[in-house]
Amino acid sequence: MKVRHPGRPPLVPVLVGYGRAGRDLHHHSLRTLAEEGALATGQVLVVDPVRRDDLPHDARWAPDLAAAVAALPEPDRGVFHLTMPAGQRLHALRQLLAAGARRFIVEKPLAPSAHEARQLLALADSAGAQLIPMSVWPSSAVTQEVVGMLRAGRVGRPRSLRIEQHKPRFRRGLDDAAHSSALQIEMPHQVLLALYLCGTPCRLTAGDVWPLPLPDALVPALGGARIGLVHGGPEDAEVTSTLVSDLTSPVRMRRLRLTGTEGEIVAHYPTGGDDPYGQLQVVGEESRRIIPDAPLTRLIEDAYRFHLGEGPRPPGTDPALHLAAMDLLDAAKAAAHARGAAMETPVPHRSREAESC
Numbered sequence: 272m273k274v275r276h277p278g279r280p281p282l283v284p285v286l287v288g289y290g291r292a293g294r295d296l297h298h299h300s301l302r303t304l305a306e307e308g309a310l311a312t313g314q315v316l317v318v319d320p321v322r323r324d325d326l327p328h329d330a331r332w333a334p335d336l337a338a339a340v341a342a343l344p345e346p347d348r349g350v351f352h353l354t355m356p357a358g359q360r361l362h363a364l365r366q367l368l369a370a371g372a373r374r375f376i377v378e379k380p381l382a383p384s385a386h387e388a389r390q391l392l393a394l395a396d397s398a399g400a401q402l403i404p405m406s407v408w409p410s411s412a413v414t415q416e417v418v419g420m421l422r423a424g425r426v427g428r429p430r431s432l433r434i435e436q437h438k439p440r441f442r443r444g445l446d447d448a449a450h451s452s453a454l455q456i457e458m459p460h461q462v463l464l465a466l467y468l469c470g471t472p473c474r475l476t477a478g479d480v481w482p483l484p485l486p487d488a489l490v491p492a493l494g495g496a497r498i499g500l501v502h503g504g505p506e507d508a509e510v511t512s513t514l515v516s517d518l519t520s521p522v523r524m525r526r527l528r529l530t531g532t533e534g535e536i537v538a539h540y541p542t543g544g545d546d547p548y549g550q551l552q553v554v555g556e557e558s559r560r561i562i563p564d565a566p567l568t569r570l571i572e573d574a575y576r577f578h579l580g581e582g583p584r585p586p587g588t589d590p591a592l593h594l595a596a597m598d599l600l601d602a603a604k605a606a607a608h609a610r611g612a613a614m615e616t617p618v619p620h621r622s623r624e625a626e627s628c
């Protein structure tokens with residue numbers, strides 16, 4: 272892919288938030304694409320209130336958004352990766368649009384609430400800006416294989432889906448400024464994947480979170496989450512999804528199990544960028560396929576292609592799908608809250624007379 276267009280300055284990545292997502296994921300993927308010759312971005316601009324002494328040689332720090340925009344050849348030549356905590360994005364987007372920025376890649380979850388996500392998308396739309404929400408699993412080669420198998424009828428009609436994303440996350444849970452609930456960590460990826468595979472309309476049947484237990488602390492809502500969904504309207508055959516994320520698990524796992532009327536697919540996604548391979552098996556068949564898979568890097572490549580006008584919207588980045596996911600995450604949060612409140616309500620003492628009724 273060529274980033275340079277004749278007569279136009281190249282696109283410049285601007286990482287707004289240089290923590291785990293900005294530094295370890297987005298910048299890492301941009302470097303991989305440069306090494307592959309797919310994207311020639313050179314030095315990236317970094318905007319973060321915290322200036323790091325150990326900034327890599329291929330990153331240039333800008334103290335604020337205005338300084339980042341001023342460092343670009345033209346404001347609309349920047350691709351702004353909004354990789355700071357979700358609650359900071361609406362304000363930043365407003366500032367950037369006013370300064371002439373028009374190209375964005377936005378981390379998950381889009382915003383702290385569905386209401387704010389709608390505001391964010393409407394703001395971008397009204398300015399004629401292009402915004403790509405992060406849709407990691409739809410860009411996965413494993414997912415695309417699963418989609419192909421479903422279309423080919425390999426397991427019949429889908430009936431249920433189970434997506435598990437587990438990992439130990441004790442240290443980050445103790446000191447996490449970016450997340451307040453396990454519904455914001457792996458779950459946005461899981462809900463989006465469920466909607467991508469099994470579609471909308473979709474309604475919530477269960478939502479729960481639990482605390483992260485440490486030897487001397489109990490961190491509320493960061494130990495894990497569970498969501499139940501039903502996909503399909505009244506005239507459709509329903510598909511149920513169960514999504515579980517255990518952030519106290521001793522092992523890392525990203526597994527999808529899709530059960531159809533005539534069989535079952537089990538897929539394992541890569542558990543980290545250090546080993547970019549997934550696995551796929553039809554239950555009962557001997558062979559297990561190993562699939563090269565680097566979904567985040569593919570998504571970023573496709574997003575740049577789209578921003579250059581050289582490719583379609585990457586899979587699963589339709590804003591409507593993301594808003595549907597945000598609505599379900601909000602509903603799950605409300606359900607988890609109601610469940611927590613119910614569990615905290617003391618059960619009234621029942622008298623002997625009442626017991627004998």
Ligand SMILES: NC(=O)c1ccc[n+]([C@@H]2O[C@H](COP(=O)([O-])OP(=O)(O)OC[C@H]3O[C@@H](n4cnc5c(N)ncnc54)[C@H](O)[C@@H]3O)[C@@H](O)[C@H]2O)c1
Nearest residue numbers: 287288289290291292318319354355356357359378379449
């Ligand atoms: N796609 C993924 O797999 C993935 C993985 C990790 C995190 N994330 C998402 O990325 C977001 C950030 O998470 P993180 O783990 O990187 O958090 P983090 O705490 O590691 O990093 C956040 C960074 O943003 C900076 N920041 C805060 N406010 C800012 C502002 N207004 N402008 C610029 N920078 C600002 C902080 O100084 C910090 O360096 C979250 O929404 C998270 O869910 C996604």
